[in-house]
Amino acid sequence: MAGYSVRNLIVIAVLLIAAAWQYFSGQVGQSPSQTKGTTSTLASNTPAKTLAQLRAATNDPNAKFWTTVQGTVIKNLKDDQEGDRHQKFLIQVAQDLSLLISHNIDLAQRVPVREGDNVKVQGEYVWNNRGGVIHWTHHDPKGRQTGGWIELNGKRYN
Structure with a gap:
């Protein structure tokens, strides 16, 4: 040398x-919004068992189950206007796992989420090729099942 x-x-x-x-x-x-508060904070807010189930589901096109997660909003997306209208946004539930939230705003009030907000979400997870989507984040208008919700700053939207 x-x-x-x-x-x-x-x-x-x-x-x-x-x-x-x-x-x-x-x-x-x-980006800072992706790393800010997501590494240990989110992992401790969503139980390890739930995170393991979600990680396994990302590789299973047949995955479909009810779950509750907590995460940070990383991006607001354009509303889906086809059929029932849906508010859409992405949340980061762990450093390696983000989910699409699809919230029916014809059945439930719009959630005033902004990037960086922490939310808790209960709904049905369904596989997609980008990590999965949680929908049914609203009450069941026919009363057949419990339904889901989104919680922001202590207020529950269902």
């Missing part, structure tokens, strides 16, 4: 270690 001083080699080694640390800690390429 002619031409390289020990000092230069140490600097290169430190830079490589720092880059590896950043890469393996999952921070590269994520």
Whole structure:
């Protein structure tokens, strides 16, 4: 290694270690809204058993079950206007897991969520190729099942 001083080699080694640390800690390429408060806070708010069930479901196209999760709103999406109208937004429930929330606003009040808000959601999980969707976040108008809800700042929307 002619031409390289020990000092230069140490600097290169430190830079490589720092880059590896950043890469393996999952921070590269994520915006502050994706990392802010999602690593340990969310994992402790959604039970480990539920997270394990959701992770397994992401690989199962037949997955469909009722669940309750807590997460941070990472993106508000455009309302779905076809058929029954649905408010849509994404929540991060763990560093490696985000879910689409599809909330029927013909049956329930719109939830005034903003990016960064923490929400608790109960509804039916259904597989999709992007991690899954939770719908039925509203009461059952026919009274056949309990129905779901979204909770924001202590207020429940169902």
